[in-house]
Amino acid sequence: MTPFSNQKRYNLMKPPHRMTRILPAILAPLCFSTGHAATVFADDFSEPDGTTIIGKAPDVGSAWTGTAPTISAGTFDTTGAGRAAFANFSVALGAGQVLTLTYDTLLPAGGAFFTGGYAGVSLYAGGSEQVFTGDLGIDTFWGVDQPAVGGAHASTDNTAATTATLTYFFDTGAWSFTTLSGANLSGTGVSGVAFDQLRIANGNGGDIRVDNLMVDISAVPEPSAALLLGLSAAGIGLRRRRA
Ligand SMILES: [Ca+2]
Ligand SMILES: [Ca+2]
Incomplete structure (x- = not known):
């Protein structure tokens, strides 16, 4: 005996609803047209x-300058004295674009991440620090600071081994900072900051161990473009009806 009636068996074998097959086909070109992601540093x-x-070429971007340790087990580990290493993006952030900074962190060889002084990854524009991400030094938690994010914001996450992500929208100054381990900060800071450089730095007593450091810049999807498409389609409809 089968547990299913013929109708139930038909329902089980029926292909997914038509919209679930059509939607991806509609959305795919939209996603493609708004993508345009470019890695400007890695x-x-x-x-x-x-x-x-220092002097080494990254995978994308210009060679490191400043002061830095040597490569340690495939990572940048600041364990030791205070240091600041800089590298330029291949292209600066501009109008209509969103920047995404991501990096992995591990427990520094010298001990804890969230002790002592500050340690983190910053974004610069025209030679001045505009966003800091990491251990602020005043708190023992993940946070952000500096003008483009409207000053200091601290989370309640103090996980040393995690992945950190910052996003910044050039046109609006909207930003977010999250870690895989639970930090979730956001706000609206200063708009129009043309980020073109990053820095890994630590003060005395603070350390960070960074891996897989990457900065992407992509075009922000423009709702106005979709609206215009809709309006022109409506206009064509009107003309057809008049004809
Ligand atoms: Ca490499
Ligand atoms: Ca590595």
């Missing part, structure tokens, strides 16, 4: 142990 610190970071 470094996975994949060189052998002991490789000098």
Whole structure:
């Protein structure tokens, strides 16, 4: 005996609802047209142990300058004295674009991340620090600081090994900062900051260990473009009806 009636068996075999097949076909070209993501900086610190970071070319972007440790187990680990290493993006952020900064962190070899002074990854524009992400030094939690995000904001997450992500919308100054381990900050800071450089830095007593550092810039989907398409389609409809 089968547990299903013929009708039930038909329902089980029926293909998914038509819209579930049509929607991806409609959405795919939309996603494609609003994508345009470009990686403007990337470094996975994949060189052998002991490789000098200053002067080294990242995977995307210009060579590191400033002060830095050497490559340690495939990472940038600031354990030791206070240091600041800088690298420029291949292209600066501009109008109509959103920037995404992501990096992984591990427990620094020298001990805890969230102790002592500050340690983190910053974004610069025209030579001045505009966003800091990491351990602020005043709190023992993940946070952000500096003008483009409207000053200091701290989360309640103090996980050393995680992934951090910052987004910043050029046109509006809207930003968000999250970690995989639970930090979830957002706000509206200063708009129009043309980020073109990043920095990994630590003060005395604060350390960070960074891997898979990446900055992407992509075009913000424009609702006005979709609206115009809708209006012109409506206009064509009107003309057809008059004809
Ligand atoms: Ca590499
Ligand atoms: Ca690595």
